[in-house]
Amino acid sequence: MNxxxxxxxxxxxxxxxxxxxxESLRGKERKVLAGILRHLVEIERRRLYLPRGYSSLFEFCTQHLKYSRSAAGRRIAAARSLAKFPVLERHLLNGEVNLYALSLVSGILTEDNIEQVISGIRNRSTREVEVLVARHRPGRIVRDRIRTVCVMEPEPRKKERDGDDASAAGSTSTWNAGGSNGAGRAGSTPGAGSEKFPNPVFEGSGGNTLERVKISRKYKLEFAVDPEFMRKFERTKTLLSNRCPGGIGFEELFMLLMDEYIDRHSPEGRAARREKRQVRKSHQDRDSTKENGSGNARPVSGGEGKIRSRNIPQRVRDEVFLRDGGKCTFIGSDGRKCESSWNLQIDHIVPFARGGDNSPGNLRLLCGKHNRLEADRVFGSPHMERFRKKE
Ligand SMILES: [Zn+2]
Known part of the structure; x- marks a missing residue:
């Protein structure tokens, strides 16, 4: 009957x-899903997301195909299961195995256990599949998880502030958190994740300010830790007890630790310290000049006769990082800029091996994947593969 x-x-x-x-639509949905997974397998094999300006298949799925993060993650994991064992597609098509189960088992499938895993997930509940995966992967029972929680609050009554009575023109306006949640801290990396984790916004009908509410986006983090983590956690809290005698919450503690790390290790933090050192040094020089009565200036090192070095000075690296906004500058074939801030590397536009120098004008930031793509394009992938194997 058709x-x-x-x-x-x-x-x-x-x-x-x-x-x-x-029922018929569900069958068609499974066929379409199997088709999508096959496409993802092939797109990942050819790494087609890279020349289009995406640094990962995940980014391609969320930004180009408009999947939510969880939907994309599931499809990619399931596609990898199918890539390893195409036999699984049959079980997906006949409804014995669903997308979630396929995504869960992606990390545990091997030649040795495939038969056992298939019988363990066919027509089983989600819970049963989760238990099966946990048994194969002890220690990974709780997965790291970030969940978004929206908190709505009425807009604070600050209408009188600065005669801000024309704000009703737009229904949405950006709310710059003045440090109440740490969003404006000095140590924050330029642009890093600002679209991914946006600041709260005011939303409302516009005409009546009473209807406007602040939508605060909060995040719930979930992860399992070892006793060693807990010992360090307690130790840190103890060390901080002078600063925070009333105790410290998780958010405040992590914010503090991250600020310290960012301040110490980020290009902006280093640049600020360098500047401070220079100011201090120039004061000292001035003072010693006064004391000695004459300018006993030391010759500046560098200049002519420099040996060509592949090493880019940290100062130049930081300058390039700040200039490029801490993001990959790769531009894809259809004009899309990658902007990934993950695993950033400094790339010579004219390669070093072809005489390119270490001046900022010849340098740019690329994410690791686009740096590889560029190296393959310039030197050819067989050459680069040999080079990478030696590493
Ligand atoms: Zn990139």
């Missing part, structure tokens, strides 16, 4: 017809 599917006036269909139709 009835055509009617999507208009569902209300007039008989109960049986309605149920038959949704």
């Amino acid at each position: 009835e055509s599917i009617r999507l208009d006036s569902l209300g007039t269909l008989s109960d049986n017809r309605l149920v038959r139709q949704i």
